[in-house]
Amino acid sequence: MVPLQDQPTASKLILVTGGGGFVGAAVAKRLHAEGNRIRVIDTVPRPSDSYFEYIQGDLSDPSCCKAVMQGVGTILHFAANMGGMGTIHEGNDFTIYRDNQNITLNVLDAAVRNGVSCILFASSACVYPDHLQSQVEKNDDMKLSEVDAFDSGHPSPQGLYGLEKLVGEMLLQLYAPKFSAGIRIARLHNVYGPGGSWHDGREKAPAAFARKAIAAKKLGDDRAVFEIWGDGRQRRSFIYIDDCVEGLLRLLRSDYPGPVNIGSDRSVSMQDLAEIALGAVGIDVSRTTFIFDSKKPVGVQARNSDNRLVKKELGWEPQISLEDGMRRTARWIDEEVRGLLDGHDDSDGHSILLGLQKSIVLDLGATMLQFGVLLPITSRGSALPGDCLHYLRKFAASLYSTTWRDTRSGEVQFRVKVYLAFDYDDEFLLEGKKAETVLREEGIWDVTRLVCNFPRGHVCSHWRECARKAYADGCDYMSLFGDDVELLDEGWLRELHRIFEDISSDTGSPHGLGCVAFTDLSFPGMPTFPVIHRRHLDIFEGNVIPSEFINQDGDPFLFQLYRRFGSSTMAPFRIRNAVGGSDDARYTKQPLHEWTFDVLDKATLAVEASLGSRAHDIRKLTIDIIVPSFRVQIDTLSRILDLKSSSTCEVMFIIIIDDPTAAGIVELERKYAHRPDVRIRVNKVNLGASATRNRGMKEASGNYVFFLDDDVVPQPDILIEAEHVIRSSPNCAGFVGSTLFPPADTVFKSAVHLAGVTYFWDIASKFPACTDLPWGVTANLIARRNKDGVQYDLRFPKTGGGEDIDFCVRKRDLFVKADKEGFHAAPKVIATHPWWHDGKRSYWRFYMWAKGDGALIAMFPELCYDDWSPHSAQLFLFTSILAFLAILSRDLPSFKVSLVTVVSVFVANVVHDLYRHLIRDKTVEPRSTITGFHWVVAIFESSIIRMMSEGGRLIGQMERGELALAVGQRRFDWFSNRFGTGPRDNERKNNRERLVLWLIVAITLSNFI
Structure with missing residues (x-):
């Protein structure tokens, strides 16, 4: 046996395919611990505890295979669509064979082309003939040796999963001469242990039985109930993960080229395994009722590993007993169950435990998701009526080219359904089937025509009509598109589904609660093409957006609605909008004013009602930071835009530029315009501070607006502190932060303080416990966003002076009249304001402030x-x-x-x-x-x-x-x-x-x- 470190490929990378899975991950960690250079590829996201090179990719894509082979000397091929009897059954045969054969062929092809020296193929005990394992008397054992694969002279493995593994072995043996260090084939027999699947339908029997035993113990019934598929007399052998890893590495370091069993030679019946599992958690078998389900898949009657060859060639045999391994596995699953129950009340927890007592059958062929492309189309508004068909052809071609893979392969496959909406009087398009013909010529066949009688330009009405039809047809996801857009990134369907799964995992919300927007290159940072799940239409009874919307604001409405639940995001897949976006559309734009108040609040209540008791944990605090900027200084604005909030707070930055000629605009947009949490707007002319802040408030939709000057330097924890004070006092008009100045180290700077003109800048620090401060400067001010009409009065000077006092007084008075509180001091919400003009002497600013604030005497005689x-x-x-x-x-x-x-x-x-x-x-x-x-x-x-x-x-x-x-x-x-x-x-x-x-x-x- 040649030590791996001494082999000529040791200086190169070891690629572990499927290294995010159970066996692959365990092998990768062991090899890394031994000092080897490891690269892992898997379709699942990078685990938080991985400490070697990890690539998230799909090996069914040949280009992905080619890329990951660079610099690789050895491959350990574990990637496969697999699982226990809940997955490997007749109903999934074709799906599993197609997926696994495609992956194996791609890996083998890329390995040969890139000169890989050695490959280890993870095969399966399922390659052994079905008749040897089925024609066995009850309670008899069947030990399978490596030569038994062709016992009858021709292959007859267990299902297409076994056949694909056997074909994989044959392919490797055929191409063995291409690998200078040879090939290795490991036939794995039922690997189990901590870290494997345990409740998703892909788990093996040991994990399923440990889970059922733990659930029974936590339920605490007088008699435990235990489900077993079949009659309990099927026999299997099981190998603990640590033993499996040791066997695989011994095989890798050997020079044995043929198939080798990696398994245990001790078989037990399913009934025996159930009793071992019950014993591992301390349940008396005599107080257990076993329920045998003969309708579920049971596999072969008996299978055991003949270990004579592996012991002879590798000197290996399992060291961990089944009883010990089950105890270790049960302890790990018990921790997982605790995590699953965490945060649920007793009633929900009881339901979860009852569910854990049963195993499920996965139907991989049924994992077909439908995506509804909602596509209003018109021949009006263009130079020629036929222009719309030109745009449509480009859209259809991009739709086909970016979805072809997801509609044909993968564990989750998609079906694209297009819903064309025409105006009832669009004679050009209604004559014949021009639009449908264009789509079908580009490979889009599932097309539904809807003729709508709505006023011209009422795009949102078409949107609602298309969405209702897609919902009725069972579409899982849907999005409104324009006939003039072009999709740019292949794989957006599967990525979209993954993002929705991540949202559910990250927020604890049910799958589908959320909004995922494309990245629109013509309007960066704006969610112009939001995708929603049918759960949204479940909540709103088939209505995608409220009836008040005409042809504007529906997209940001959906995005802002789910932002309140931490479930909105901008996806990396790109879309290009030929007409529309931030420019003029082919219709007169009709925005819905003030939708961010009543309309959004009503929808928020509906989502909360659908979540029930979970709404409180999922709902986020939303804060919109409004920064008027005349100077557009990138360094200072970056400090604001780089601020971080907690996981329970959603923050949006709204930058309103008041000098359309500012030199920093291009750089600011280059660095930040792509971010969905950053909105950059440019005034056409200089409007002044008050009008600019008012525009920011019109753009806002959060629970609170947070005003910051563009030259302040906020403390890194300012958003954390802001959230803290808001949650502590949710019924007040707002909060006055502490705006500090650098030390006054000159005569002029000290004179400014002594003159009293900066007294109120840090008033929160002077009166930290005050719950009714008179006012605060807008350099660092938080206000509750209400539909109260309070804005900054444009009578005050453009450069400021008195408008902050007026704003706070009017806002405060409305809250007090409603039996609420005024502005609270927030001394820990700290920002530092630099000295104007670097502290150079100038009195003009203070003179202009006073010119403005003198108007307060006439405006508020009661305060004089x-x-x-x-x-x-x-x-x-x-x-x-x-x-x-x-x-x-x-x-x-x-x-x-x-x-x-x-x-x-x-x-x-x-x-x-x-x-x-x-x-x-x-x-x-x-x-x-x-x-x-x-x-x-x-x-x-x-x-x-x-x-x-x-x-x-x-x-x-x-x-x-x-x-x-x-x-x-x-x-x-x-x-x-x-x-x-x-x-x-x-x-x-x-x-x-x-x-x-x-x-x-x-x-x-x-x-x-």
């Missing part, structure tokens, strides 16, 4: 108060008027005095701020790093910023014609009456002190004139 002491801007205005009048009257002394009063306003405000921050309040600003003289200068500059803000407020009121307010005593309470009279009294006090100080300064300076 009187302060009879004029603020700095009013004093500047009054004294400047006096100076101007003095000039007009040519009164120089009066002009000098009035000029002194103007200067005194500035001096008084600066002196008062120095007094207030240094003496009276002894202000400590933790966000600032400056001290000493620079701190004094910062206070001085803060006065300038504050006076600029007050000036902007006054100018804004005058521009709006609010002269009485501009010069009057009304002031807006920035705390919206939420914190009592304290804030108002403090403002009154400061203005009063400044007024007195102004008088003192003015009188003092006047004495020097």
